[in-house]
Amino acid sequence: MDIIFYHPTFDTSYWIKALSEAIPGARVREWKRGDNEHADYALVWHPPVEMLQGRNLKAVFALGAGVDSILSKLKAHPEMLPEHIPLFRLEDTGMGQQMQEYAVSQVLHWFRRFDDYQALKQQSRWEPLADYQREDFTIGLLGAGVLGSKVAEALAPWGFPLRCWSRTRKAYPGVESFAGHDELPDFLKGTRVLINLLPNTAETVGIINKDVLNQLADGSYLMNLARGIHLVEADLLSVLESGKLKGAMLDVYSREPLPVESPLWAHPRVAMTPHVAAVTRPAEAVDYIARTIGLLEQGKPATGQVDRQRGY
Numbered sequence: 185m186d187i188i189f190y191h192p193t194f195d196t197s198y199w200i201k202a203l204s205e206a207i208p209g210a211r212v213r214e215w216k217r218g219d220n221e222h223a224d225y226a227l228v229w230h231p232p233v234e235m236l237q238g239r240n241l242k243a244v245f246a247l248g249a250g251v252d253s254i255l256s257k258l259k260a261h262p263e264m265l266p267e268h269i270p271l272f273r274l275e276d277t278g279m280g281q282q283m284q285e286y287a288v289s290q291v292l293h294w295f296r297r298f299d300d301y302q303a304l305k306q307q308s309r310w311e312p313l314a315d316y317q318r319e320d321f322t323i324g325l326l327g328a329g330v331l332g333s334k335v336a337e338a339l340a341p342w343g344f345p346l347r348c349w350s351r352t353r354k355a356y357p358g359v360e361s362f363a364g365h366d367e368l369p370d371f372l373k374g375t376r377v378l379i380n381l382l383p384n385t386a387e388t389v390g391i392i393n394k395d396v397l398n399q400l401a402d403g404s405y406l407m408n409l410a411r412g413i414h415l416v417e418a419d420l421l422s423v424l425e426s427g428k429l430k431g432a433m434l435d436v437y438s439r440e441p442l443p444v445e446s447p448l449w450a451h452p453r454v455a456m457t458p459h460v461a462a463v464t465r466p467a468e469a470v471d472y473i474a475r476t477i478g479l480l481e482q483g484k485p486a487t488g489q490v491d492r493q494r495g496y
């Protein structure tokens with residue numbers, strides 16, 4: 185079995201060694217421009233079109249959870265990957281735990297008013313503030329798939345009211361489920377902390393805009409952990425200025441790296457990380473890919489396949 189691997193920044197030699205050890209009989213090689221030799225599987229992130237085009241692959245694996253960059257390239261070059269070749273993505277593989285750490289720590293930071301105390305500290309002010317109440321701190325998850333459900337699971341023991349919004353209805357214990365466009369206003373009403381874990385699709389681009397943010401509870405917070413394109417950054421700034429939104433924690437941006445001239449850098453109520461909320465954990469990812477290739481080779485069903493029509 186021949187496997188080709190391409191990632192612009194990963195440690196390719198680590199991956200080739202780990203995959204060769206995990207998949208019996210596999211010949212794994214780094215794909216380089218001009219390599220038109222046979223391959224059964226391709227493992228990719230931001231793949232050049234010629235890596236995939238015209239190959240009789242059994243499957244393609246994205247080396248991350250989001251497949252927006254592959255699907256947008258496919259839109260421009262449909263010949264890159266014919267419909268009958270399945271595209272898989274990483275499901276959790278250690279990203280769930282990282283998202284849990286990120287979301288829980290930030291929710292507690294806001295709930296315990298550490299943002300306010302930081303601002304008071306800048307003014308050398310000693311001023312105990314009124315506690316926030318859990319029942320006024322409803323957390324709303326935009327997206328309740330692999331990562332959204334893990335975040336809900338980690339927040340549950342803290343006792344905040346939890347709700348989620350997805351395309352299809354969920355039955356997660358202790359989480360109120362809202363589904364579809366018609367239920368979005370009810371989901372937003374009363375939400376105090378909005379956490380975004382949606383995929384980037386035609387339906388979700390720009391979904392976090394002025395209209396949506398203004399439907400949240402007064403003094404609310406936004407955490408964008410999914411994709412920068414979901415958020416209209418100019419709208420975020422204006423809703424922060426109006427006071428409706430108290431703070432934002434951003435991991436992803438409309439342009440990455442975020443340009444130095446972006447007003448987000450200097451905004452006192454915007455906290456930021458550079459797209460690190462959850463990164464691909466190589467050992468767990470290799471494990472998943474090896475297991476999935478094993479199932480495919482036996483003609484058995486495997487999870488993690490992307491629905492190209494749906495866009496995620």
Ligand SMILES: NC(=O)C1=CN([C@@H]2O[C@H](COP(=O)(O)OP(=O)(O)OC[C@H]3O[C@@H](n4cnc5c(N)ncnc54)[C@H](OP(=O)(O)O)[C@@H]3O)[C@@H](O)[C@H]2O)C=CC1
Nearest residue numbers: 249250327328329330331350351352383387409410461462
């Ligand atoms: N910042 C970072 O470091 C990282 C960011 N990400 C981002 O997180 C995203 C989510 O990952 P993951 O949880 O694995 O994805 P999943 O596909 O498992 O979950 C997506 C969720 O979004 C819901 N959804 C999709 N479209 C709509 C819509 N139009 N309306 C309402 N709900 C919708 C789905 O609903 P339903 O369940 O009904 O299908 C599902 O609940 C990734 O696509 C990626 O962009 C991922 C990893 C790291």
Ligand SMILES: O=C(O)C(=O)CO
Nearest residue numbers: 248249250462463464
């Ligand atoms: O896996 C993804 O989709 C990511 O964004 C990794 O950072």
